[in-house]
Every structure is written in structure tokens, then in C-alpha cells.
Amino acid sequence: MAVVTESVQRGKRAKQPTWVWLMTLTSNQGLCVYCAVAPSTTLDHEEPVADNGADVWWNFLPACKPCNDWKGKRTAMEWLIDQKLHREQPTVGFDTRRMPLRMFHGFEERVSRTRREIREASRRDWFRHHYGDVHHKNKAEMLEYLQACRGELSGYPHLPWTTPNVYVSAAAICTRRMCCGYWHPQARNLNAVILTDDQHMAFSKVAFSEGVSEGDLAAKLIVAYLMSGERKIGQ
Numbered sequence: 001m002a003v004v005t006e007s008v009q010r011g012k013r014a015k016q017p018t019w020v021w022l023m024t025l026t027s028n029q030g031l032c033v034y035c036a037v038a039p040s041t042t043l044d045h046e047e048p049v050a051d052n053g054a055d056v057w058w059n060f061l062p063a064c065k066p067c068n069d070w071k072g073k074r075t076a077m078e079w080l081i082d083q084k085l086h087r088e089q090p091t092v093g094f095d096t097r098r099m100p101l102r103m104f105h106g107f108e109e110r111v112s113r114t115r116r117e118i119r120e121a122s123r124r125d126w127f128r129h130h131y132g133d134v135h136h137k138n139k140a141e142m143l144e145y146l147q148a149c150r151g152e153l154s155g156y157p158h159l160p161w162t163t164p165n166v167y168v169s170a171a172a173i174c175t176r177r178m179c180c181g182y183w184h185p186q187a188r189n190l191n192a193v194i195l196t197d198d199q200h201m202a203f204s205k206v207a208f209s210e211g212v213s214e215g216d217l218a219a220k221l222i223v224a225y226l227m228s229g230e231r232k233i234g235q
């Protein structure tokens with residue numbers, strides 16, 4: 001008889017690896033997924049631990065401390081429903097207070113977009129490969145690693161995990177073409193367009209406002225380019 005082993009921690013919290021913190025807190029451009037204004041400094045359990053939620057990366061969202069505390073023992077969608085009811089019936093007290101409009105607006109989209117970002121396998125692997133060996137002793141040390149990680153990421157003219165693998169390594173190491181894989185002999189035929197910081201920022205902003213990933217936006221542009229008639233495949 002097959003036995004399914006439940007290895008996911010539910011209903012309690014364990015100390016999370018440093019790379020999981022960094023992967024989560026750098027998503028949504030480093031901002032709290034709920035208010036979209038304050039920098040994120042906490043891992044919010046989207047499905048609360050108190051409600052038997054999983055204590056594992058796919059249940060995490062980046063949040064600032066005030067939002068995390070306010071959300072409390074609710075899922076993000078339960079919080080949103082409470083807010084909708086609170087707006088209609090403020091006297092009944094579905095929530096303790098009313099969300100500012102800029103926070104309420106796009107709430108659901110931010111949550112689902114950030115959840116997709118965190119669950120993206122190539123992004124996750126990049127953080128594991130680059131920060132899997134570091135272990136923070138306390139929150140202050142984790143925030144120092146976060147600072148260093150943000151610095152490293154801003155040093156790339158692109159998001160390193162969006163570039164292809166030069167080769168597939170048996171060892172669990174980063175072999176991304178425009179990251180660690182750059183040094184591999186097979187990467188010598190590199191013929192890449194490298195965006196400046198400003199160009200990349202502008203590109204990111206468009207992707208953000210369109211609500212798509214940068215990869216999807218690039219694909220859209222490629223399709224538009226091929227359809228434009230300026231270039232026919234094979235010419």
C-alpha cells in the first residue's frame with residue numbers, strides 16, 4: 001500500500017533558510033504585497049499557520065510588519081472579502097479599519113502576481129544556487145544579506161534567472177548564460193543585447209503596468225516584431 005508522507009510543516013513555524021527569505025523579500029520589487037508602499041521585512045503566511053497553513057516557501061508572501069499584523073489569522077482573500085463587506089457595512093465591523101484606496105485597488109492582482117513570481121522555478125533555483133550556503137543567525141543579519149542581495153541584483157542589467165542555461169549541470173549550481181554560466185567555454189558564442197539599467201527599468205515598468213512577467217512581455221515584443229512585416233523568418 002502506498003503511503004504518502006507529509007513532509008510539509010503545518011500549523012507551526014520553523015526557521016526558514018536565508019535564501020527563502022531573500023527570494024520572498026525581493027519579489028514584488030521589494031515592496032509589501034498588501035500596501036505596495038512599505039519595504040517588505042516579514043514573511044507572511046498567505047494561508048495562516050494558525051489555520052494549519054504550510055510553513056513552506058510556496059505559502060509565503062512579502063509583507064511589511066504593520067500589514068502582516070493587520071491581516072492576522074486570515075488568508076489574503078479572506079482579508080479582501082472582509083474589506084469589501086466593511087466598505088458596504090462599516091458599522092458592522094467586518095474589519096478594524098478601512099484600507100486606503102491605493103491599497104484596496106489592485107490588491108488581488110498584486111497577490112496573485114507576486115505568488116506567481118515566488119513560485120517561478122528558475123527564479124527560485126537562482127536564489128538557492130546563489131544564497132543556499134549562507135545562514136543568518138538573526139533577523140538583523142538576514143536584513144544585511146537582503147541588502148547585499150539587492151545590491152547584487154541591481155548590478156545585473158537583466159534578471160539573471162531569465163537567461164537560458166548554458167549547460168545543465170549535474171551539480172546544483174547556477175549555469176545561467178548571463179550569470180555564472182558566462183564563464184563556461186560554451187558561453188563564448190554569446191551574442192547578446194545587454195540593456196542599460198535605465199532601459200531595463202523602463203522595460204520592467206511596462207511589464208509591471210501590463211501585469212505580465214518580463215519574459216512574457218519579451219515574447220509579446222518578439223511576436224509583434226515578426227508580424228510587423230519588417231522582417232520575414234529566414235531572411
Ligand SMILES: [Zn+2]
Nearest residue numbers: 032035064067
Ligand atoms: Zn504593507
Ligand SMILES: [Zn+2]
Nearest residue numbers: 174176179180
Ligand atoms: Zn549565477
